[in-house]
Amino acid sequence: MRLVLLGAPGSGKGTQATRLREHLQVPHISTGDLLRAAVKAGTELGRQAKAVMESGGLVSDDIVLGMLEERLTAGDTGNGFVLDGYPRNLAQANALDALLGRLGQPVDIAVQLDVDTELLITRLAGRAQAEGRADDSPEAVRHRLGVYNDATAPVVDFYRNTGRLACVDGVGGMDDVFLRIIATLAPTPEIG
Ligand code: AP5
Ligand code: MG
Secondary structure, three states, rough: OOEEEEOOOOOOOHHHHHHHHHHHHHEEHHHHHHHHHHHOOOOOOHHHHHHHHHHHHHHHOHHHHHHHHHHOOOOOOOEEEEEEEEOHHHHHHHHHHHHHHOOOOOOOOEEEEEHHHHHHHHHHHHHHHHHOOHHOOOHHHHHHHHHHHHHHHHHHHHHHHOOOOEEOOOOOOOOHHHHHHHHHHOOOOOOO
């Protein structure tokens, strides 16, 4: 199964991707995690990405696509993958379809996690206290939510219009949300 997880910052993409990785036995590929690892390792790519990530903006499409292509061709995606944090704008959505088309591994389904803005802010404030992620400051969170509404929300329609979208209520316990996702993946029983 090749699954794309969509949702605003704090909607639970990472949390649910971890569960889906175990359930589907496929790698969890998070562009945010890959970028944070590059920043931590001090690579050239990480150096270029650091400031824009801390401000809550988007790293350039070229940088992220190159990094993603490298990851998707690492040889462990034969059973599929859970992609978290990509695509984040329409250009990335088209680039992903082109890349996966070349690899013969098209996206099966995009799952959108719906969570209201107030709860997103509460969750990210909680994580800021617990983990101190650099982009969980109130200013960066505001910026990330704005970028999501302006650039990433249209990606939801991109998958809806191509018949590949499932929307899931992302409010509630983590395991309850997971069960809702799984229910959207189960094949619909044939009627009659
Ligand atoms: P990225 O790492 O993708 O961050 P994000 O999209 O802002 O999302 P988060 O990781 O903050 O939230 P999440 O949805 O994963 O929620 P989580 O499960 O952690 O990207 C970071 C940055 O990298 C970007 O801003 C950009 O600069 C750059 N970047 C990444 N990809 C890029 C791309 N494609 N193009 C360009 N730039 C890119 O949950 C959040 C919190 O809520 C946690 O504390 C969790 O425990 C809690 N929580 C989760 N679910 C529940 C629940 N059901 N109930 C209660 N609490 C919950
Ligand atoms: Mg995440």
